[in-house]
Amino acid sequence: MALQQVPTIPETITVHLGLPNQPAENVTVPFPDYIKNVASSEIYPTWPEAAIRANIYAQITYALNRIFNEFYRSQGYDFDITSTTQYDQTYIKGRDIYENISRIVDEIFNNYVVRQGRVDPFFTAYCNGTTTVCDGLSQWETVALAEQGLTPYQILQKFYGQDIGxxxxxxxxxxxxxxxxxxxxxxxxxxxxxxxQLELNRIADNYPAIPKIEPADGVFDIATENAVREFQRIFNLTPDGIVGKPTWYQLKYIYNGVKRLNELTSEGLTLDEVTRPFPAVLREGSNGVDVRSLQYYLDVISYFNDAIPDIDQDGYFGPATTAAVRAFQTLAGLPADGIVGLQTWLRLRQAYDDILAMLPPGMKENNAGIYPGYFLSPGMENEDVRNLQTYLKGIADYSGVIPPIAVTGVFDEATRDAVAALQAQNDLPPTGNVGPATWNLIRRLYNAR
Incomplete structure (x- = not known):
């Protein structure tokens, strides 16, 4: 979740029936049922409906803030929220639910409070206003405001400001x-x-020793690796430049902290910050460079497995691509729905990597080899970059469509410019980075000599 995804309403929530560090049972319940329990435990069904609704909006949004920012999971816990008001909201396992509260929750459980111009669930702190007092919503005061004729939205504005939505x-x-x-x-x-990349860049505002990643384009390049290493060094993690689970959740924890996403003074997240630059799911009707990459993987895998039909690498996800995806999913033991989500992508990559590992050395001869299985980007230095430059030089010598470059094994600016030029000439985004679609283009042009 966090910035990585546009917020959604979770199907379930896992509640720890005790203090965070206290051994206690975890229960996983449907999200609407959780809110009904919290509301029935914290407010009275006899209150004016406007007060009930305002409180339920706050309770929904508070829980979503905990889930969306992975407040507890980023600290290593295996739950989303606790059952105690000392930390969170009251949840009583097995309690009875009031009928009118149940009805209201069913109506509004998929609505939540935001700051205007932001999309993440606002940290709607609240307290009962009698035995405890806080800077957020006062539950008992909502009753008086409702009796004055204020709407639920107006009540929420009284406590959280005029700029909420x-x-x-x-x-x-x-x-x-x-x-x-x-x-x-x-x-x-x-x-x-x-x-x-976006998390590291925001954290770098508070920790300037972390170098900024520009552009933050979704490609794990040398600049990203250097920023990860520095982050790991500052926060006492193994500085290997690899984002495993400990580094991932430490990033999230620090990012939430510097953005104050779990506070009333939260910076919040804009739509631009949560929009995915790459499609999360490909299906029939999709098109573009990501479809070309998918088709390339399927084409290579089909060469070694007759059960997967050959397809054209035209960048359009048509019926033929759907049939190839379904055939691969069947072989991989996945639901054969023809839709390429995360699990299908992971299995495709694994199958492709297995093919790379089994190829005998020397089989390439005078032809360009297949995609090495990872993005090549400026700053890299290895044999795959040397091969890339060899292919680019061959294309330049043969066709003259790009200037010749030196074969050094270092992905320099001249290499990036040559790649970008080929991409622009062939309707690919001219990023200068080499993924499967671009590698396959260069390979075909080189082999066509």
Whole structure:
């Protein structure tokens, strides 16, 4: 979740029935049922409906803030929220639910409070206003305000400011941890890389020793690796430049802290900060460079497995691509729905990496080799960069469509410019980075000599 995804309403929430550090049972319940329990435990069904609704909005948003920012999970806990008002909200396992509260929750559980211009759940701190007093909403004071004729929204404005709004009809999805399940390292690319780049850049405002990553384009390049190493050094993690689970959640914890996402003074997150630059899911009708990458993986895998039909690498996700995806999913033991989500991407990459590992040395002869399995970007220095430069030089010598470059094994500015020129000439984004679609283009041009 966090910046990495536009916020959604979780299907479930896991509640720790005690203090955070106290051994206690965890219970996982449907999110609406959790809110009904909290509201029935903290407010009275006889209150004016406007007061009840205002309190439920605050309770929903508070819980979503805990989940969205992974407040507890980023600290190593295996739950989303506790059951005690000392830290969170009252939850009483097995308690009866008031009928009118249940009805209201069913109506508004997928709405939450935001700062205007922001999309993340605002930290709607509150207290009862009698035995405890806080800077947020006073539950008993909402009753008096409702009796004066204020609407739920006006009541919320009294406590949280005039610049709040209510985001309505938010989509519902499974509540899954944000960690992608595999370590991120040099050469990776995608939304999760974009996430850590933006988090590191914001953290660097408070910790200037961390170098800024420019551009933060979703490609794990040398600049990203250097920023990760410095972050790890500052926060006493192994400075290997790899974002495994400990580094991922330490990043999230520090990012939430510097953005004050768990406070009333939160900076909040704009839509630009949570928009994914790469499609999370590809399906029939999709098009573009990500579809070309998918088709490239399928084409290579199909060469070694006749069960997967050949397809054109045209960048359009048509029926033929759907059939190839379904065939691969069947072989991989996945639901054969023809839709490429995270699990299908991971299995495709694993199958491709397995092919790379089994290729005997020397089989390439005079032709360009297949994609090495990771993004090549400026600053890298290795044999794959040397091969890339060899192919680019061959294309330049043969066709003259790009200037010749030196074969040094170092991904320098001239290499980036040559790559970007080829990308622009072939309707690919001219980023200068080399992913599967660009590598396959260069390979085809080189082999066509």
């Amino acid at each position: 209510i985001l309505e009809n938010v989509p519902i999805s499974a509540n899954v941890p944000s960690y992608p399940g595999a370590a991120l390292r040099l050469g990776d690319a995608g939304n999760t890389v974009k996430t850590i």
